[in-house]
Amino acid sequence: MARRMGDTFRYLLLMVVLTLWPAFAHSAETKTEAELRNFVVQDCGSCHGLTFKGGLGPPLRPSDIEQLPVAAIEAIIREGVPGTAMPPWKALLTDDDMAWISRQLKSGALLEKTR
Amino acid sequence: MTKLMFRVVTMIAAVAMVGCQALQPEQNLPLRGTGDLGLIIERATGSVQVVDHSERDVLGRVEGLGDLSHASVVYSRDARYGYVFGRDGGLTKVDLLTMTIANRVIQSGNSIGGAISQDGRYVAVSNYEPGGVNVFDSETLETVLEIPAYYINEQGEKDQSKTVGLVDAPGNQFVFSLFEAGEIWTVDMMATPPEVTRFDAGKQPYDSLITPDGRYYIAGLFGEDGLSMMDLWHPEQSAKTILPGYGKGEQRLPVYKMPHLEGWAIADGHAFVPAVGRHEVLVADMSDWSMVQRIPVQGQPVFVMASPDNRQIWVSFAHPKNNVVQVIDSQSREIIRTLEPGKSVLHMEFTPRGEEVWVSSRDSNRITVYNTRTLEKVKTLSAQKPSGIFFTNRAHALGL
Numbered sequence: 001m002a003r004r005m006g007d008t009f010r011y012l013l014l015m016v017v018l019t020l021w022p023a024f025a026h027s028a029e030t031k032t033e034a035e036l037r038n039f040v041v042q043d044c045g046s047c048h049g050l051t052f053k054g055g056l057g058p059p060l061r062p063s064d065i066e067q068l069p070v071a072a073i074e075a076i077i078r079e080g081v082p083g084t085a086m087p088p089w090k091a092l093l094t095d096d097d098m099a100w101i102s103r104q105l106k107s108g109a110l111l112e113k114t115r
Numbered sequence: 116m117t118k119l120m121f122r123v124v125t126m127i128a129a130v131a132m133v134g135c136q137a138l139q140p141e142q143n144l145p146l147r148g149t150g151d152l153g154l155i156i157e158r159a160t161g162s163v164q165v166v167d168h169s170e171r172d173v174l175g176r177v178e179g180l181g182d183l184s185h186a187s188v189v190y191s192r193d194a195r196y197g198y199v200f201g202r203d204g205g206l207t208k209v210d211l212l213t214m215t216i217a218n219r220v221i222q223s224g225n226s227i228g229g230a231i232s233q234d235g236r237y238v239a240v241s242n243y244e245p246g247g248v249n250v251f252d253s254e255t256l257e258t259v260l261e262i263p264a265y266y267i268n269e270q271g272e273k274d275q276s277k278t279v280g281l282v283d284a285p286g287n288q289f290v291f292s293l294f295e296a297g298e299i300w301t302v303d304m305m306a307t308p309p310e311v312t313r314f315d316a317g318k319q320p321y322d323s324l325i326t327p328d329g330r331y332y333i334a335g336l337f338g339e340d341g342l343s344m345m346d347l348w349h350p351e352q353s354a355k356t357i358l359p360g361y362g363k364g365e366q367r368l369p370v371y372k373m374p375h376l377e378g379w380a381i382a383d384g385h386a387f388v389p390a391v392g393r394h395e396v397l398v399a400d401m402s403d404w405s406m407v408q409r410i411p412v413q414g415q416p417v418f419v420m421a422s423p424d425n426r427q428i429w430v431s432f433a434h435p436k437n438n439v440v441q442v443i444d445s446q447s448r449e450i451i452r453t454l455e456p457g458k459s460v461l462h463m464e465f466t467p468r469g470e471e472v473w474v475s476s477r478d479s480n481r482i483t484v485y486n487t488r489t490l491e492k493v494k495t496l497s498a499q500k501p502s503g504i505f506f507t508n509r510a511h512a513l514g515l
Contacts, residue, residue, distance in 0.1 A: 006479060042159070042459070042477060042500070045433050049182035049202050050159065054225055055243060055276065056294075056321075056373065080369060085321070085337060087369030092435055 062108040073102035153506035181205040190510035192235035246275035266296035280323025292320035316343035324376040325514035357404035367392035373435035380421035382445030389416035423469035456483040464504035475501035
């Protein structure tokens with residue numbers, strides 16, 4: 001339990017530092033919307049399922065992420081979730097990419113396109 | 116004259132026999148073996164292609180297999196049927212000769228892979244949701260056994276762990292690992308009822324392999340640097356950690372894709388395994404499982420596979436550096452070629468004797484066939500978002 005608290009604290013600290021430092025090390029290339037859509041469905045889909053019903057990672061259908069505001073989803077994509085297999089994607093995606101992905105996940109728009 | 120008579124009689128007999136049976140699609144098929152056939156997963160369309168690696172050609176497509184975002188295949192011992200394990204819990208038995216679905220069940224909410232028993236009677240599926248392993252009759256796909264992967268979680272509650280790295284082992288056993296629980300379980304299918312034995316392993320095993328002789332079961336660990344190894348000749352010794360702390364004191368990179376441990380890359384008494392979160396292939400001395408070398412490669416390795424003659428090690432990579440494949444000479448342990456088969460390379464499969472290797476490029480919608488001696492491209496085939504490639508010679512190998 002103490003260990004978990006420590007991890008959580010360190011994670012929060014990291015989030016605060018990185019939020020205050022938004023221009024951190026972006027080398028991500030700009031992707032077209034079609035490339036980004038393919039990336040989310042195929043690469044995120046490797047762990048979360050092509051239809052976002054989950055896998056090694058949790059399900060990401062709109063009903064699964066109802067409680068999470070778009071900003072929280074963006075933060076999870078940006079920083080990952082320590083202690084799990086979810087990596088931080090900030091080195092590969094731009095802020096705009098992450099915001100776009102978060103909105104698509106919330107609305108379920110990508111699911112309609114894949115169906 | 117007598118010959119002709121014989122033929123006529125045979126023909127009449129054949130027609131009579133056909134008339135007695137219900138007309139099966141196979142009666143219109145030319146006779147052929149299945150030893151040079153295989154299946155290619157088309158992950159986005161929920162279909163598989165039936166391919167012939169002698170002709171380097173696609174014979175046909177079977178559709179309706181559900182979510183194949185993480186799919187794999189094992190074969191019946193007659194190598195006619197492929198059992199396709201889909202992400203959505205679907206288990207589909209595909210007939211390679213008729214190119215039809217022979218049987219299909221949805222056996223869980225979410226699955227990751229499977230295995231067929233040494234005697235060919237049982238097909239086992241490794242599930243994420245609910246966490247555990249289900250065993251089926253390979254003929255009928257009827258449930259034989261359900262093994263919920265119970266463990267006590269960090270909050271002290273009874274929970275079910277995701278299961279990974281399911282393989283068959285000698286003595287008609289199945290072996291698998293529990294991701295959250297950090298355990299390895301063996302299932303003895305010869306005992307009545309089948310007997311499950313639990314062993315402690317390292318943190319978060321993500322995938323496993325078994326050596327071709329079925330002796331060593333090795334689980335890669337996501338939660339710590341190292342691998343958990345069990346000597347199945349001596350299960351009483353439990354699981355040991357090998358290559359502990361291989362990246363000590365170094366910052367691990369974000370892991371954009373879990374490595375896959377499939378088959379066994381071994382040469383000159385050395386084992387080659389992907390490092391987690393590092394641009395390295397690790398080389399271990401099999402006599403004492405110590406680290407011999409870390410080979411720098413261009414990205415995070417996903418598949419590290421030895422050619423059937425063990426002369427070459429072929430390495431594929433995680434996003435975003437996944438448009439290339441690197442070939443390592445197993446003796447000099449140096450990279451001898453970097454190939455560019457296409458965008459988002461996902462899998463590689465050697466022909467049974469290893470003269471060629473097929474490589475799938477998901478985002479280029481193609482399969483590239485290379486000659487392993489010249490390392491030159493021989494042919495390309497088109498496929499829709501191809502991922503895994505599985506040839507039928509797997510029917511006769513332990514652990515595949």
